[in-house]
Amino acid sequence: MDKKIREPLFHLVKRDNLPRSKRVLIRMGAIVLALLLCALLTALTTGINPIEVFGSIVSGAFGSTRKMWITFQDLSVLLLISLALTPAFTMRFWNIGGEGQVLVGGLATAACMICLEGKVPSAVIIILSVISSVLAGALWGFIPAVCKARWNTNETLMTLMMNYIATQLVSFFIIVWEVPKGSGKIGIINQNSHAGWMPSLFGSKYMLCIAVSLAVMIFLYIYLRYSKHGYEIQVVGESENTARYVGIKVSKVIIRTMLLSGALCGLAGLLLVGSINHTITTTIAGGQGFTAVLVSWMAKFNPFTMIFSAFLIIFMKRGAGEIATTFGLNQSFADILTGMILFFIIGCEFFINYRIKRSEKHESKGEEAC
Amino acid sequence: MSDSKAAVSMRNITKTFGQGVIANKDVNLDINKGEILSLLGENGSGKTTLMNMLSGIYYPDSGEIFIDSKPVSIRSPKDAYDLGIGMVHQHFKLVDVLSAAQNIVLGLPGKLDLKSACARIREICDRYGFDVDPDKKIYNMSVSEKQTVEIVKVLYRGADILILDEPTAVLTPQETQKLFDVMRNMKKDGKSLVIITHKLNEVQEISDKVAILRQGEYIGTLITKDTNPQEMTDMMVGHKVELNIERPEPLNSALRIRVKGLNVVNEEGIKKLTDVSFDIYSGEILGIAGISGCGQKELLESIAGLQKVESGSVVYIDDDGTEKELIGMDPLKIKELGVTLSFVPEDRLGMGLVGNMDISDNMMLRSFRDSHGIFTDRKSPHDRAERIVKLLNVDTPGIETPVRRLSGGNVQKVLVGREIYQRPKVLMTAYVVRGLDINSSYTIYELINSQKVAGAAVIFVGEDLDVLLQISDKVMVLCDGHVNAILDGRTADKSEVGLLMTSLKGEVTD
Numbered sequence: 001m002d003k004k005i006r007e008p009l010f011h012l013v014k015r016d017n018l019p020r021s022k023r024v025l026i027r028m029g030a031i032v033l034a035l036l037l038c039a040l041l042t043a044l045t046t047g048i049n050p051i052e053v054f055g056s057i058v059s060g061a062f063g064s065t066r067k068m069w070i071t072f073q074d075l076s077v078l079l080l081i082s083l084a085l086t087p088a089f090t091m092r093f094w095n096i097g098g099e100g101q102v103l104v105g106g107l108a109t110a111a112c113m114i115c116l117e118g119k120v121p122s123a124v125i126i127i128l129s130v131i132s133s134v135l136a137g138a139l140w141g142f143i144p145a146v147c148k149a150r151w152n153t154n155e156t157l158m159t160l161m162m163n164y165i166a167t168q169l170v171s172f173f174i175i176v177w178e179v180p181k182g183s184g185k186i187g188i189i190n191q192n193s194h195a196g197w198m199p200s201l202f203g204s205k206y207m208l209c210i211a212v213s214l215a216v217m218i219f220l221y222i223y224l225r226y227s228k229h230g231y232e233i234q235v236v237g238e239s240e241n242t243a244r245y246v247g248i249k250v251s252k253v254i255i256r257t258m259l260l261s262g263a264l265c266g267l268a269g270l271l272l273v274g275s276i277n278h279t280i281t282t283t284i285a286g287g288q289g290f291t292a293v294l295v296s297w298m299a300k301f302n303p304f305t306m307i308f309s310a311f312l313i314i315f316m317k318r319g320a321g322e323i324a325t326t327f328g329l330n331q332s333f334a335d336i337l338t339g340m341i342l343f344f345i346i347g348c349e350f351f352i353n354y355r356i357k358r359s360e361k362h363e364s365k366g367e368e369a370c
Numbered sequence: 371m372s373d374s375k376a377a378v379s380m381r382n383i384t385k386t387f388g389q390g391v392i393a394n395k396d397v398n399l400d401i402n403k404g405e406i407l408s409l410l411g412e413n414g415s416g417k418t419t420l421m422n423m424l425s426g427i428y429y430p431d432s433g434e435i436f437i438d439s440k441p442v443s444i445r446s447p448k449d450a451y452d453l454g455i456g457m458v459h460q461h462f463k464l465v466d467v468l469s470a471a472q473n474i475v476l477g478l479p480g481k482l483d484l485k486s487a488c489a490r491i492r493e494i495c496d497r498y499g500f501d502v503d504p505d506k507k508i509y510n511m512s513v514s515e516k517q518t519v520e521i522v523k524v525l526y527r528g529a530d531i532l533i534l535d536e537p538t539a540v541l542t543p544q545e546t547q548k549l550f551d552v553m554r555n556m557k558k559d560g561k562s563l564v565i566i567t568h569k570l571n572e573v574q575e576i577s578d579k580v581a582i583l584r585q586g587e588y589i590g591t592l593i594t595k596d597t598n599p600q601e602m603t604d605m606m607v608g609h610k611v612e613l614n615i616e617r618p619e620p621l622n623s624a625l626r627i628r629v630k631g632l633n634v635v636n637e638e639g640i641k642k643l644t645d646v647s648f649d650i651y652s653g654e655i656l657g658i659a660g661i662s663g664c665g666q667k668e669l670l671e672s673i674a675g676l677q678k679v680e681s682g683s684v685v686y687i688d689d690d691g692t693e694k695e696l697i698g699m700d701p702l703k704i705k706e707l708g709v710t711l712s713f714v715p716e717d718r719l720g721m722g723l724v725g726n727m728d729i730s731d732n733m734m735l736r737s738f739r740d741s742h743g744i745f746t747d748r749k750s751p752h753d754r755a756e757r758i759v760k761l762l763n764v765d766t767p768g769i770e771t772p773v774r775r776l777s778g779g780n781v782q783k784v785l786v787g788r789e790i791y792q793r794p795k796v797l798m799t800a801y802v803v804r805g806l807d808i809n810s811s812y813t814i815y816e817l818i819n820s821q822k823v824a825g826a827a828v829i830f831v832g833e834d835l836d837v838l839l840q841i842s843d844k845v846m847v848l849c850d851g852h853v854n855a856i857l858d859g860r861t862a863d864k865s866e867v868g869l870l871m872t873s874l875k876g877e878v879t880d
Contacts, residue, residue, distance in 0.1 A: 226745050231731075231738050238724040244676060245713070245721050246735045247702030 012354045023352050030348035034341040041340070048327055060322025061315045069206040071318050073276065076213035077268055079310040081288050082295040083216050083303055084264030087257050090224060090301050092237040093148070097159025099289025100166030101140040101262045105269025107170050108136035110280040113189045113196035114177050125196035129274055137266020138259045140166065145258030149251030163289070170282045188278050198275035209271050216264060221303040233257055265289070298345065316341065376400040376439070377531055377562040378424065383433035385419055393419040397433070397588040399581055401531060406553060406563045408573040408594070410606055411583035412807035414765065414777030417566050420583070421533045425457035426450035456524030457533040462516050464508045471504035474523045494525050498555040514545040521552070532556065533564045538572055539805060542661050543868065550576050568807055570599040582606050607809050615815050615840040617859070618823055623651040625687050626827035627673070627796060632682035634668045642668040643851045646682070650796070655818070655828040657842025657859060659835060659867050665851040666831045667716060670798045674713045675699045712794035714786055716801050722785045725774030729766065730755040732773055733788055758787035762813065779810035786814055790821050797821050798829040815841060835864050849874045
């Protein structure tokens, strides 16, 4: 071999147990880099001062008290759906059917509100809405779970298909209940009587969603981390064989966990219809069933961290709408910015898992670079 | 060490992982032409890491590698192949749905010409005495055939320096002999071979020299014919080790489990156990010998409640004489019956433990149901983990370390430790020392013996007949799912057992 020895410029070294503070630092760094790049892109392509764009994103999310409340409300709904998916994900059950589970929950709520108006007191409608939406969501989780447990079907495909069924079901009932006839939509349900509308909490109509999602967050944190069920979910997710070996009934855990996951999604549907929109459309979940997958993953399935990942997405979404109107840019431009930021955040995980080591020939001492 | 002959020289090689885990420290190693070198060391002593640096999987932090006295830099497996270095890994890297020939040419540059490739493969096979069908699909192959494909793959790429990482761990004694014949042929052809193995008798049989590593450091090289197992072990461990397995006389033996007429058909519809009947007594070790895959797994899993059984019975007899049928029960029901049954399965991280969980959480696998209410008790498993780590000298950075980060021997200590901690009435172990170094192996043997003395009925499925005959009170030989013989462990003869493993007797004797 007459090959000259060429030391590689750098090589990758896997690292474990990076201290928490450093991990946070790397993530912050990634966001800052992303923002700088976004600014550069904005200035180059639109000629608008990027600082103004950022400013308008912030004012879109927090510009007024009302905007702020809506941001928090949106945040809580996305958080709730993300939380709902988390037990399933911890079990390595890829539930991408959040969208459908939310929709059927919403549909059940709408059904209670429309069919029971004037027949029973509003409080009874609310109670029945809660029960039926939770049950409907749970049912939507139950079906793919049973198929998986019994016949080992692919849960990703199953839950995805259940989404389409839910959408079609909603469009069917919209035609059944449409107001006025022929309009193809329902409009605000019980606009005059407010029957079945969720009550406001602490004097604010936004607080209910926020309170519910925070309660679910605390519940799930404890459930997954400290309960026997949570432990079983973890074991099943890591290794079904080990679970069987210690006598955990795998199919029971799968079904139970998906009932919970679906039920919590149903609850999100209840809030969307009963508390926020007071109507139902096929797009009422707005793709959040899928966004929630990202949120849950980015938070590494930790319920508390999910606040941050959900916040980031909602913040950008709310800000996006604002820059679209303020600068006459279209919505897509904001989506590009969101995409770039997400790319950096997900990409920085690489630097958390690996260290880039300069070769000694080039640098006397191995220097960390990230 | 004469440098003139050295095909490979590694000088002052150091490699660290993560923060402060030193896998290799200032290692110097020479591999000569036409020579077989054994690389010996305990689990976690850095043998595989060192070889991975030679084959381009890892890049050393510092140090130099010389091939034929020329300094080289090996950055990728491709670089290694270009330099004539090929490695056969412990876990095969083959594509199941492709044929042997397709796997062998996979990733090579140039036009795909399977016909001439097959011809060359046949030529290589003839030259060294391999037996491989180039058109056979990998998924139809036995472990030994897959290994042959891996070796041929390396030779096909023109390797002159071959590294075999624990090649015999998965082979039967006959297959091992075949492999050794091939290795001798390659040596005659002037190739340099490195074999990583834990079995000292194999080291003596096959290698010319033995290089010993301990805790990542190079200890020395011995000429095989001038050394003996005791010296090698002492160098490897760093202090004197007693190479004897005790066999205490059984005390107060009482019938514990009666297996009768057990028949098992696996998921693919293949009959794995036929009319298996035997008894196990408390305070006794029943060794089970047999070629791998002839029903050992199914037998243990049937008793543990993990295997669907066609017919037959497994009766557990308690201290007070009450009998309990275990067939039809799952592990949870068996536990609820009050039967403490411990099981160390063959697949440690796939069945016995959860790799991503820490030691403490793995302790909980057996006990998480014991606390009242809906919450788990995290404290007592933590204490138990600490005690087991201390008692068995588990080498771990802490209780919170995921077990997959531990080396093989330490993983096994955690598993065995947890299983015997429940003071089992029945202890079943499958290939409990597979992949473990001498020191860890003897620790495990001692633990099993201590359970026997404490009155457990022990089923010991093993592959090393020497060990099996040293530790067992009775030896049951399984052959193709039949009980071929049950012998007294004190008088049984190794060659007789070997014969019984491979040829079925006309009539099953009891």
